[in-house]
Amino acid sequence: MTSDTDLPTTFAPAQVEGPLYQRWVDRGYFTADAKSDRPAFSLVIPPPNVTGSLHMGHAFEHTLMDILTRRKRMQGFEALWLPGMDHAGIATQNVVEKTLAVEGLSRHDLGRVAFLERVWQWKDESGGTILGQMRRLGDSVDWTRERFTMDAGLSRAVNTIFKRLHDDGLIYRAERIINWCPRDLTALSDIEVEHLEEDGELVSIRYGDGADSVVVATTRVETMLGDTAVAVHPDDERYRHLVGREIELPLVGRMIRVVADEHVDPAFGTGAVKVTPAHDPNDFEIGRRHGLDNINVMDDNAAISLPGPWLGMDRFEARSAITEELRRLGRIVAEKRPYAHSVGHCSRCGTTVEPRLSLQWFVNVAPLAKAAGDAVRDGVVTIHPQSQEARWFAWVDNMHDWCISRQLWWGHRIPVWYGPDGETVVVGPDDDAPTGEGWRQDEDVLDTWFSSGLWPFSTLGWPDQTADLEKFYPTTVLVTGYDILFFWVARMMMFGLYAMKDDPRGAEPFHTVALHGMVRDARGKKMSKSFGNVVDPIEWIDKYGADALRFTLARGANPGTDVPISEDWVQGSRNFATKLWNATRFALMRGATTQGELPADLSPVDRWILSRLAAVQVEADALYDDYEFAKVCDLLFHFAWDEVFDWYVELVKAPLEAGGAAADATRRVLGEVLDSVLRLLHPVMPFLTETLWTTLTGGESLVVADWPTADLTRRDPQAEQEVALLQSVITEVRRFRAEQAIKPRTRLAAVLAFDDPAAAAAVPGYLGQLESLAGLEPVTVGEAPPGFQAVVVPGVRVSIDTSGAIDVAAERARLGKLLATAVNEVALAEKKLADPAFTGKAPQPVIDKITGRLTTAQADVARITGQIDGLPS
RNA sequence: GGGCGUUUAGCUCAGCGGGAGAGCGCUUCCCUGACACGGAAGAGGUCGCAGGUUCAAUCCCUGCAACGCCCACCA
Numbered sequence: 001m002t003s004d005t006d007l008p009t010t011f012a013p014a015q016v017e018g019p020l021y022q023r024w025v026d027r028g029y030f031t032a033d034a035k036s037d038r039p040a041f042s043l044v045i046p047p048p049n050v051t052g053s054l055h056m057g058h059a060f061e062h063t064l065m066d067i068l069t070r071r072k073r074m075q076g077f078e079a080l081w082l083p084g085m086d087h088a089g090i091a092t093q094n095v096v097e098k099t100l101a102v103e104g105l106s107r108h109d110l111g112r113v114a115f116l117e118r119v120w121q122w123k124d125e126s127g128g129t130i131l132g133q134m135r136r137l138g139d140s141v142d143w144t145r146e147r148f149t150m151d152a153g154l155s156r157a158v159n160t161i162f163k164r165l166h167d168d169g170l171i172y173r174a175e176r177i178i179n180w181c182p183r184d185l186t187a188l189s190d191i192e193v194e195h196l197e198e199d200g201e202l203v204s205i206r207y208g209d210g211a212d213s214v215v216v217a218t219t220r221v222e223t224m225l226g227d228t229a230v231a232v233h234p235d236d237e238r239y240r241h242l243v244g245r246e247i248e249l250p251l252v253g254r255m256i257r258v259v260a261d262e263h264v265d266p267a268f269g270t271g272a273v274k275v276t277p278a279h280d281p282n283d284f285e286i287g288r289r290h291g292l293d294n295i296n297v298m299d300d301n302a303a304i305s306l307p308g309p310w311l312g313m314d315r316f317e318a319r320s321a322i323t324e325e326l327r328r329l330g331r332i333v334a335e336k337r338p339y340a341h342s343v344g345h346c347s348r349c350g351t352t353v354e355p356r357l358s359l360q361w362f363v364n365v366a367p368l369a370k371a372a373g374d375a376v377r378d379g380v381v382t383i384h385p386q387s388q389e390a391r392w393f394a395w396v397d398n399m400h401d402w403c404i405s406r407q408l409w410w411g412h413r414i415p416v417w418y419g420p421d422g423e424t425v426v427v428g429p430d431d432d433a434p435t436g437e438g439w440r441q442d443e444d445v446l447d448t449w450f451s452s453g454l455w456p457f458s459t460l461g462w463p464d465q466t467a468d469l470e471k472f473y474p475t476t477v478l479v480t481g482y483d484i485l486f487f488w489v490a491r492m493m494m495f496g497l498y499a500m501k502d503d504p505r506g507a508e509p510f511h512t513v514a515l516h517g518m519v520r521d522a523r524g525k526k527m528s529k530s531f532g533n534v535v536d537p538i539e540w541i542d543k544y545g546a547d548a549l550r551f552t553l554a555r556g557a558n559p560g561t562d563v564p565i566s567e568d569w570v571q572g573s574r575n576f577a578t579k580l581w582n583a584t585r586f587a588l589m590r591g592a593t594t595q596g597e598l599p600a601d602l603s604p605v606d607r608w609i610l611s612r613l614a615a616v617q618v619e620a621d622a623l624y625d626d627y628e629f630a631k632v633c634d635l636l637f638h639f640a641w642d643e644v645f646d647w648y649v650e651l652v653k654a655p656l657e658a659g660g661a662a663a664d665a666t667r668r669v670l671g672e673v674l675d676s677v678l679r680l681l682h683p684v685m686p687f688l689t690e691t692l693w694t695t696l697t698g699g700e701s702l703v704v705a706d707w708p709t710a711d712l713t714r715r716d717p718q719a720e721q722e723v724a725l726l727q728s729v730i731t732e733v734r735r736f737r738a739e740q741a742i743k744p745r746t747r748l749a750a751v752l753a754f755d756d757p758a759a760a761a762a763v764p765g766y767l768g769q770l771e772s773l774a775g776l777e778p779v780t781v782g783e784a785p786p787g788f789q790a791v792v793v794p795g796v797r798v799s800i801d802t803s804g805a806i807d808v809a810a811e812r813a814r815l816g817k818l819l820a821t822a823v824n825e826v827a828l829a830e831k832k833l834a835d836p837a838f839t840g841k842a843p844q845p846v847i848d849k850i851t852g853r854l855t856t857a858q859a860d861v862a863r864i865t866g867q868i869d870g871l872p873s
Numbered sequence: 874g875g876g877c878g879u880u881u882a883g884c885u886c887a888g889c890g891g892g893a894g895a896g897c898g899c900u901u902c903c904c905u906g907a908c909a910c911g912g913a914a915g916a917g918g919u920c921g922c923a924g925g926u927u928c929a930a931u932c933c934c935u936g937c938a939a940c941g942c943c944c945a946c947c948a
Contacts, residue, residue, distance in 0.1 A: 009907090177946085195945070202948085217948060231948095265947065273948050281946040342874090342945080355946080387878085391943070394876070398944085482943095522885065522897095524941095544910095555896085556886085561878095564885055568897055575910040586907030630887080634895070646912080731914090738914040744903055772905095825892080832891090837928040846891055846929090853892070 006695050007588065011581040013545025013574075017687040029073075029703045032080035034467040041077035042472040043068060043479060044456050044492075044510060056519045056527060057481065059537035060563060063553045064516055064629065065479045067683040071624055074679070074707035080472050156429045157458035158451050159415045161499055163428040170364045170498075171404075173416075173424075175294075177281040178403050180356040181346040182302035182315075186407040187360050189447060190400055191486055194347045199338035203323055206331050207256075207274070208247030214239065214258070215333050216274040219341055221326070222318040224249070225306050226295040227256055229275040231286050234260035236271050250331045251322065252308075259290045278357040294357050302354045315354065361405040361414060361444070368494035369399045375497060375508050382512045384627055385559040388482060395486050405444040412451050414442040429463065453491030456509035457500060473500065478510040481518060482560060489513055514627045515560050519553075522566030540570050547685040548574035554684045555633035576637060577688050580681075583645045584674055584692045590656050592670040594697045599665040603655065604762070606669040607719035609648045610711075612639065613673055617710035620680050633684055640677050647727065648673070654768035671696065676708040722762045728793045729763065733774040736791045736800070739814050740807055747777040749801040751784045759795035776800070790870055792863050794856070808871055815868050822860035829854035 008015075024030060032042075043065055065081065073079045165171040179188040204217040207230055214230055227249055232239040239258065246255040256275075263286060264273050277287030278294040287294060299305040302315045310318045326332050344353040373396040375381045376389060383389045405414060415427045420438025427433050433441065454462075456478075460469040474496075480489060496509030520526055521533040528534065540549050551573040556563035602610070616639045623632040652670065656663050678693040682702045690702045699705055733750075742748070750770070754760035767779045776798075784790065784799030789806050791798045829850050832838050839847060 011908095011910090219948075263947090268947065270948095275948095280948085282948080283946090285946090341947095344946095390877070394944070400946095486943095520885095524885070558887075561886090566885080566897090569885080571910075572896065578910050579908065582908035582911085584907085589907070634887080638895085645908090649907085650912095735914060738902070741902080744905080744913080828892085832929085835928065839928085841928045842891075849891075 007581070007585045007692070009585075011578050011688075013547060013577070013687070014542070016691050017546050020687050020690055024701070024703055027701070029701070030081075032078050032472075034078075034471045036078045038076055038078040040080070040471050040476070041069070041072040042080040042475040043477045044475050045081045056535055056537050056565065059549065060516065060519050060553045060557075061479060061481065063550045064514070064557060064627075066550075066686070067554060067624075067629060068477065068479065068627075070683040070686060070703070071707060073703065074682070074705060076706075078471070080468075154451060154454070154458050155412065157454045157462055158412050158446065159427065159429040160463045161454060161495060162415050162446075163426050164499070165363065166426045170368065171361060172364060173359065173361050175357055175359045176362065176401075176403070177279070177284045177355050178358050178360050179344060179346075179353045180300075180302075180358060181349065181351055182300065182354055183349050183351040184346060184408070185300055187358060187403050187405060188346060188353065189403050189449075192347045193344040193353050195342045195344055197340060198343045200341050200343065201323075202334075202336040202339040202341075203326075203332060204270070204334040205250065205274075205326055206333050207249060212242065212245060212247050214242060214247065214272045215270045216272050217269045217334075218274055219339065220279070220319065221323050222304065222310075222315050223276040223279045223297065224274060224322070225252060225304070225308075225310070226276045226278050226297040227252075227274045228254075228277060228287065228292040228295060229257045229259050229290065231259050231261045231264050231273045231275050232271060233264045233266040234262065236260075236264075236266045239272060250326060250329060257290070257292070259286070259292075261286050261289060279355055281355060284357065296357050298354065298356065360403050361416075361442075363402040363404055365399050365402050365494065368498055369396045369490075371497040372396050372490060372493040375493060380506070381493070381508050381510065384512055384514045388485070388515050388560055391482075391485065396490065399490075402447075404447045404450050405442075406447055407443075408445055412446045414444050414446060416442040418442070449487055449491045452488055453495045454499075456492055456496055462499070473503070474506045474508050475510045477512040477514055479514045479516065482515045483518060485513075485515065516557060517560060517562035520562050520564045522564055522568070524562070524564050535565075535567075540567065544570050544574040545577060545687070547577050547688045550686075551576065551633060551684050554629045555637070557629040558631075559627050576641065577685065579641060579645065580678075580685075580688060580692065583640075583649060584678075584696060586649065587670050587674055588696065590670070591667045592674060592696065593667050594671040594675045596668060598668055598672060599661075601661075602665055602669065603662060604719045604722045604765070605648065605651050605655075606666055607714075607716045608723040609644065609673055610669060610714040611716040611720055612643055613676055614710045614712055614714045617676065617680065617708060618712075621710070624683070629684070636677070636681055636684070640681070644673060644677065647723075650773055651723075651726075651766075651769050654772055658768070678702070679705060679708045721758075725759060725762060725793070725795065726766050726769065729796050729798060730770065730774045732791050732793050733770075733776065733798055733800070735814075736789075736811075737775060739810050740802070741810075742775075742802075744775060747771075747775060750774075750776040750779045751788060751799045752779065752781045753784060753797045753799070754795060755797065756795045763796055790867055792867055794859060794863070806872075812868065812871060815864050815871075819861065819864045819868065822857050822864060825857035826854060826861060829857060 045062075045065060069079045069081065162171060179190070179193045180186075181188055200219045201221075202217055202219055203221050204215050205221070205224065206213050206215050207227075208214055214232075216230060218224065230242075230247065232243065234243075242258040243260045244258065246257050248254070249256050259275070263282060264271065273283075275283045275286050275292065276295075277284045277292050278296040279298075284294070286292070295306075297304060297306045298315060304310040304313045304315070304318050310321060313321065323332070323335075344355075345351065346353055373393055376383055376392055376396075383392055417425045417427060417434050417439055418441075419425065419434065425434055433439075451458075456475055457469060457473055460466060460473055462469055462473075478489065478492070492509045497507045500507040500509075518526065521531075521535075525531055525533060537549060548570050552565060552570045553563065555573065556565060556569070598610075616635060619635055620632055623629075623635065649670075652666050655666055675693070675697055678689040678696070679702060682689040682693070682705075686702070693699065693702050693705070737744075737748075752763060754763065764781055770779045771777045784797070785801075787801075787803075788799035789802045789811070791800060832850050833847075833854065
């Protein structure tokens, strides 16, 4: 009766996973064919500069994408990841590769090396960031800006979009106030600036003298050197006499104008504002309106550049020095310290950002952002979960122009050339760069999000009309974290909608944005180096298996919310994996098979589990479709473990022992159920299910197997009811035994009697199961002899031979508790039903439900009372 | 300064107008020939606080509190 299985007795993930992965790759399961006539399912996988590195968050993201892809592939789609790490050709990755080369690693080590993380986290002795490191490595690595090379395809795409936007007037070069990082020596876009609440100072200074004086306040005293005006509100009576006149700027001695501008809030402070057009965005706008001069007072390092006593002094030193001097001159009217206000910091290195006038390249985002907002508003693109849409609109509808030039060492150089006579030429993808004396290319590189924003189509060969682009654009879904909604998703939307606007298939880069949360530790804390709670996914994969880690991540993946993860959970998943392994092994030993048709004549237990399977399949499909991975995992976990393994397999043991046609049928059903369960679980536990499934079915691979579809004709409410009754009989007897402290090995004789025909018809068919699962032996049907103790469930009385030796007190206590809840239930239901307000207004189904509840509760009361009365005194 | 979210069992989280759920942890019993990474039976919550709407509120509304996140050019 025991058949051979290929499964080792113990489950060792490592021995299963590596070889399988290689086999899938070798057979091309991970490549997609643009020419196939299968429907396309494509998703965008973030380039490495987006995901950062192969840390837990990356593992999480990969897990979600792979879950989607595997299921879709099984459902008959041509599934494509765009384009996977192997094709990544963006600038950052080149840097990374060179870095890895220095350490003697290759890209194939990516799975084990948290590569980019390392690059970003590098600090030299002075606390410098990546820049310093690159300079340090400069001797051994050839990566100067000029010689930097990029993937040709991406380069072409970047140049194409740049030129198109420029020619449409959507990219321009201008002097604007930008966020400047004096440490990294580069401009930053708005979202690269992190605002932090800080204790600063608010200093009120008197400008001008006598009747022509006015008090202004500032948190950045040093900028006063560049003031070119004082602004007041046009309707402010207090200052009306000053408007248009000039007053003297202290320390500097320059005469500055008093201007009237709507921007000034007369109720704030003194109602007068110092205007520094070169160091404040608001002031810059005021300056533009009034034709003021822009005086830049700092150099790239944020040291004072204005000739005078403070020349060369750092901005913060200058702040106190200048304050001191003003105080000496009696110019300071008030000082508020500490003054809490928020200050911008470089998101890369933490340095306080200096708003500063600078000549940079910008994208005019208004029309692009509007399109991005409309796409979601019009339902062309769906953001999932929907609750995140609000954030999207708030952002997209209020976006400022995007500063895209960076003074960094890596990145895609701006495709603009300047001629000796002031010419400016934007070089398109098919143009030759101008040559000759005096021509030079713009020194700056593009914001990394500029090239990343092209990802969905540049990776498909755009601007060429490739077969890939034809088939896979627009992509089906983008899976990514809510933290980069604005960084990356927004850029892809803007570029996609713009660049592909003439595409008949649709311009949007993806139809659905599925947002997930951040991976956190067991206490819900963000994983971070400083907390010391960062876990390398490889560590847990080695310890518990990739399936265990993946199942854990998937099981925590509620859309849009963060995922706490801890070793305990991974252990739990590993336990589930082991359970699956052992259960399947057992089934194989008992001859479970997937060969042949399902027999028409099945036992109620077989019909029950098939019925449940059909229900679970329907539910699982709906959840998978809705990106509800946590719920899918939960559903399948409980169906497999509780229903299939703990009940079905146990109930079926006795019939299988008995043999015959019924046993053959059950072997087939067992095979059928496992087959489907393994398929359903494959997306979330690919390695384990592949091994088990191929052994069970002899099939080639789950990767190319069909997704199971629910057979609704198998739904069988009667069988479900019957088994539910059986389960409650067994459970009640077990509970009785446990409370009576009856040794598990002790076999007790029992006699069954029935209170309703359905039970009388069903239960006698399960005497074998009652014996093995409830520890009863022998079990007969008939009149209960005196002295037997009755365990009663609705419809069935099980009289058990306890040889008079039962713990009456314990039993009385147990029954008393049951009675109390039943009595309570009756009272509650009666009260409700007696209330005309309830019966008058509640919907009929609810009333029926309560009525039904009352009936059962009343029956329970009678039943339990009878039991208590039957107890020996 | 705006906006959003969270508050349910010891921990991490589901649920969301009509009988409080899961995983882990905990208690008791059991090494029964698939599995002790297991099996069986349990304990544990006035669903943040205060009002309101409703026949009915953990679920809807209002206020409050705590925590968290995002956004922000108010000197």
